[in-house]
Amino acid sequence: MSKPVRHILGLSGGKDSTALAVFMRQQYPELEIEYFFLETNKELPETYDYLDRIEARLGIKVVRLEAERGFDHWFEVYGQVLPSPKMRWCTDFMKIRPLEKFIGNDEAVSYIGIRADENREGYISTKPNIRPVFPFKEHGLTKADIFRILDESGLGLPDYYRWRSRSGCFFCFYQRKYEWIMLSKEHPDLFKKAVAYEQASQKDRGYTWVQGTTLLKLLERQDEIIEQHNKSIKKEEEKLRKRNASLADVLESVLDEEDDEIPCMICS
Structure with a gap:
């Protein structure tokens, strides 16, 4: 059977x-969906x-899938080379492999939250037993619908959406300059850890999280970066006021203008 x-x-x-x-x-309340977090x-x-x-809120259990070896292990294996858009070893070892191990050879339908107003595919496994399905695309749901669904559900947005637009x-390494500055303010301990990884990588390789600069040099320009960001926010608010955009929507639009590079699909 x-x-x-x-x-x-x-x-x-x-x-x-x-x-x-x-x-x-x-x-689709009849579906027995397995929810997971990498x-x-x-x-x-x-x-x-x-x-x-x-x-x-949803009365569900989210299974935490974790790689057998963490980031610090692979950081050393890769000679303290930071992951980057061109070398996303973190995505491979800490996201894709644990997920495909979780599924194994079982036939599986993977539901992916790509919206109807997005031109991207998301992470699609090359394994033939995993079939991707895009409910938002099938139902024609856009960003405005996503904000509405979260608002009506009572969940709202995660708190980090005050200063960051991606999970x-x-x-x-896909964070924008403003998001790095805000990380230093919201979570100075985590910012220091990011600096430590960068400095370890710089010893022999010269790699940095942000192309062309270090995090500490970026911090020296924080007033300039914040001022420019606030100007962009004000300009975008005026542009989006007619369609009653949320603050999170405005922030996302401004940050996308600064850098619209698409992040790791399996991460975000």
């Missing part, structure tokens, strides 16, 4: 995957708080 098809949904601690969990519970032990505290809220590790 063949095993039943598994239904899986990954939560990143961000708005889209959370809204998808709410949407699937509302629209644990790196390098997340923001707000992410863990938000996951707890999701579990409590992921506290030292994610």
Whole structure:
């Protein structure tokens, strides 16, 4: 007798995957969905708080999937070379491999929170037993719908959306300059750890988290970066006022203008 098809949904601690969990519970209550979170032990505290809220509000259990060896191990294996958009070893060892181990050879449907207004695919496994499904695309749901779903569910947004628009590790190399500055203010201890990784990498390799500068040099320009960000926020607020955009929406638009590079899909 063949095993039943598994239904899986990954939560990143961000708005889209959370809204998808709410949407699937509302629209397809008959499905026995397995919810998971890819644990790196390098997340923001707000992410863990938000996951707890999701579990409590939706009455679900989110399985934490963790790699056998953590970031520090692979950092040493790679000769203290920082992960980067061109060499995302952290995604491979700490995200993709634990997920594919979790699924094994079982037939699985993977629900992915890519919206109808996005031009990206998300992480799609090359394993033939995993079939990706995009409910938001199928139902024509856009960013405005995601904010509405989260608001109506009572979950709202994670607290880090005050200053950061993407989920992921506290030292994610896809962070924009303003987000690094805010990390230093919101979580100075985590910022110091990010600096320590960077300085270790610089000894022999000269790698930095932000292309062309170090975090400490970036900190020297914090007043300039914050001032420019605030000017951009004000300009964007005026532009989006007509469609009643939320503060999180405004922040995301401004940060995307600074750097619209698409982050690791499996992370965000």
